[in-house]
Amino acid sequence: MKCLVLVVVLIDLCQNVLPQRYKTLNQKIQQESPYTEFNTRILNNNREARLKLHYEQLTIFVPENAAFRHSQAKYRSDLIFYHMSYEYKTLDLLNKTNSLSSVILENPPLWISRRDRDIFINNAKIIPEKSNYITRSRTGDSGKEQVLHVIDSVLDPIITSSQSSPSAYDFLQSITNWNLGAAKTVSNFLTKVQETKLQYIFKQNAGHTYFIPLDSGIDPYKFKMINKNIIFGHVIPFYVLFTKPTPENVAFESLANDEDVYIVLSFEEKYGKMYIKGLMKGSFGEGEFFSEIIVPNIPVNNGVVHLISQPLGIYKRHLKPFPYVSVLEKLSSNPENDVFYNMGQKTGFNKIFTKENLSFTYFVPNDSAWTLTQNDDLEPVEKDLDILSRHLIISESPYSVEQLVSLTKANKFTDIELQTKGGPLRIMVLIIKGDYYLRWNNRYIKIIRPDYECTNGVIHILASPMTNFRRKDMTLLEVGGKVFKEYWKTLSEYYENAGMMTQEDRD
Ligand SMILES: *[C@@H]1O[C@H](CO)[C@@H](O)[C@H](O)[C@H]1NC(C)=O
Ligand SMILES: *[C@@H]1O[C@H](CO)[C@@H](O)[C@H](O)[C@H]1NC(C)=O
Numbered sequence: 422m423k424c425l426v427l428v429v430v431l432i433d434l435c436q437n438v439l440p441q442r443y444k445t446l447n448q449k450i451q452q453e454s455p456y457t458e459f460n461t462r463i464l465n466n467n468r469e470a471r472l473k474l475h476y477e478q479l480t481i482f483v484p485e486n487a488a489f490r491h492s493q494a495k496y497r498s499d500l501i502f503y504h505m506s507y508e509y510k511t512l513d514l515l516n517k518t519n520s521l522s523s524v525i526l527e528n529p530p531l532w533i534s535r536r537d538r539d540i541f542i543n544n545a546k547i548i549p550e551k552s553n554y555i556t557r558s559r560t561g562d563s564g565k566e567q568v569l570h571v572i573d574s575v576l577d578p579i580i581t582s583s584q585s586s587p588s589a590y591d592f593l594q595s596i597t598n599w600n601l602g603a604a605k606t607v608s609n610f611l612t613k614v615q616e617t618k619l620q621y622i623f624k625q626n627a628g629h630t631y632f633i634p635l636d637s638g639i640d641p642y643k644f645k646m647i648n649k650n651i652i653f654g655h656v657i658p659f660y661v662l663f664t665k666p667t668p669e670n671v672a673f674e675s676l677a678n679d680e681d682v683y684i685v686l687s688f689e690e691k692y693g694k695m696y697i698k699g700l701m702k703g704s705f706g707e708g709e710f711f712s713e714i715i716v717p718n719i720p721v722n723n724g725v726v727h728l729i730s731q732p733l734g735i736y737k738r739h740l741k742p743f744p745y746v747s748v749l750e751k752l753s754s755n756p757e758n759d760v761f762y763n764m765g766q767k768t769g770f771n772k773i774f775t776k777e778n779l780s781f782t783y784f785v786p787n788d789s790a791w792t793l794t795q796n797d798d799l800e801p802v803e804k805d806l807d808i809l810s811r812h813l814i815i816s817e818s819p820y821s822v823e824q825l826v827s828l829t830k831a832n833k834f835t836d837i838e839l840q841t842k843g844g845p846l847r848i849m850v851l852i853i854k855g856d857y858y859l860r861w862n863n864r865y866i867k868i869i870r871p872d873y874e875c876t877n878g879v880i881h882i883l884a885s886p887m888t889n890f891r892r893k894d895m896t897l898l899e900v901g902g903k904v905f906k907e908y909w910k911t912l913s914e915y916y917e918n919a920g921m922m923t924q925e926d927r928d
């Protein structure tokens with residue numbers, strides 16, 4: 422037995438007795454032309470990485486030069502480490518592996534998949550004829566095993582800063598840590614996941630595929646429709662599906678998989694864009710839906726995330742039965758909003774409603790609010806145009822009151838910030854004794870009629886405008902804090918029926 426071991430060791434030694442015969446990974450990458458782009462853009466003379474290439478057991482994935490022509494990756498100094506693993510994997514071994522950890526453990530893992538005879542690392546295909554360069558490090562007498570594979574795309578963890586390898590739930594909670602731009606937010610879907618207590622699915626350490634819809638694609642109707650089953654329909658369990666290795670038009674079952682709702686999903690490419698297509702069956706009938714994949718292939722420690730344009734599994738089976746007039750038509754036809762409508766006409770503010778492709782959330786004070794202030798000889802402190810601007814939120818998708826309540830909850834009952842024509846508006850929206858209230862500037866304003874749906878947005882009618890008042894016979898200077906406060910006391914008596922309360926009233 423001892424003999425046998427000795428023989429094996431001898432053979433091993435003979436094979437590797439002259440490590441200098443082989444180039445180390447570092448030498449090879451520095452010297453040979455197929456690796457120049459990788460060398461200058463990613464290895465980039467990173468000293469720590471070069472030492473590892475000299476001395477460590479390693480597998481390295483090198484994107485071919487051509488890969489850099491179509492790559493969107495940001496070339497940060499630590500991107501090199503997402504191309505390296507301490508695990509030594511020849512092609513044969515890779516073919517039997519499901520994932521590799523990168524040398525920086527805070528990165529997501531490298532996910533391995535196979536399609537026909539090809540092997541993929543995340544969304545990058547291994548080019549077998551240029552791969553499997555096996556060599557040894559400069560460590561000790563015989564060195565440690567090293568292998569180089571060439572891939573057709575740059576690997577990108579996309580995350581810019583993390584404490585630990587992120588899960589799909591971390592992604593939902595802190596998408597701003599990913600390099601996706603500030604406009605990509607997912608708080609609507611996160612809120613629904615929390616409401617339905619399905620966080621565990623996004624934390625599950627199993628290797629799932631997650632489709633996450635952007636806020637910009639969730640209008641009030643879709644927000645309302647997202648429930649447990651719909652969220653289940655956004656997860657393909659136990660498959661980590663990157664777009665390139667996944668065959669098109671092959672249906673995968675989602676977690677929505679019972680008699681109530683059954684959803685299968687498949688990838689489809691149309692006109693150069695990737696879509697996720699869904700088929701849905703349930704007690705309500707059958708339906709088909711599509712959503713565009715806006716950002717594909719975001720690796721996380723428990724699978725892969727694809728950001729999609731709108732939620733899956735929600736489709737309108739009938740033509741909208743609604744009146745569906747525009748915001749401006751609605752305003753002009755409702756006699757109880759004349760004050761605000763006329764203010765908008767006089768100042769030219771209403772022109773904004775005729776712009777295409779904008780969507781509006783408009784808080785409109787009821788006429789009765791103005792009558793009350795007139796009786797008391799009060800006038801707003803601000804100019805008409807400033808008041809109007811503060812009441813108009815412009816976003817990719819309008820906000821229902823229910824959505825605003827959920828966002829307030831998700832923000833732990835602190836102010837949420839919305840973009841208006843006149844800069845950021847900080848408010849909370851709450852349910853108090855069954856009624857909706859908006860809290861602005863320490864005042865509680867009742868929303869007396871929420872959610873008038875219009876073609877280009879939604880109107881919420883308020884019991885009072887979001888502005889401060891002063892007595893007409895006083896200059897602004899004379900309105901000291903104390904006097905000012907008393908005004909609100911007086912006003913609050915008037916407003917009690919109209920539903921407005923001051924902070925003091927609530928305390
Ligand atoms: C991977 O394994 C499969 C069989 O399990 C085989 O058909 C395929 O050729 C292998 N691919 C490589 C690159 O070794
Ligand atoms: C509005 O959006 C559509 C589709 O996105 C586009 O074709 C059109 O040019 C846009 N119109 C304006 C005025 O931006």
Ligand SMILES: *[C@@H]1O[C@H](CO)[C@@H](O)[C@H](O)[C@H]1NC(C)=O
Binds near residue numbers: 757788790792869
């Ligand atoms: C809204 O204003 C109109 C006109 O002033 C008034 O008749 C109506 O009662 C008000 N609605 C509410 C809910 O206060």
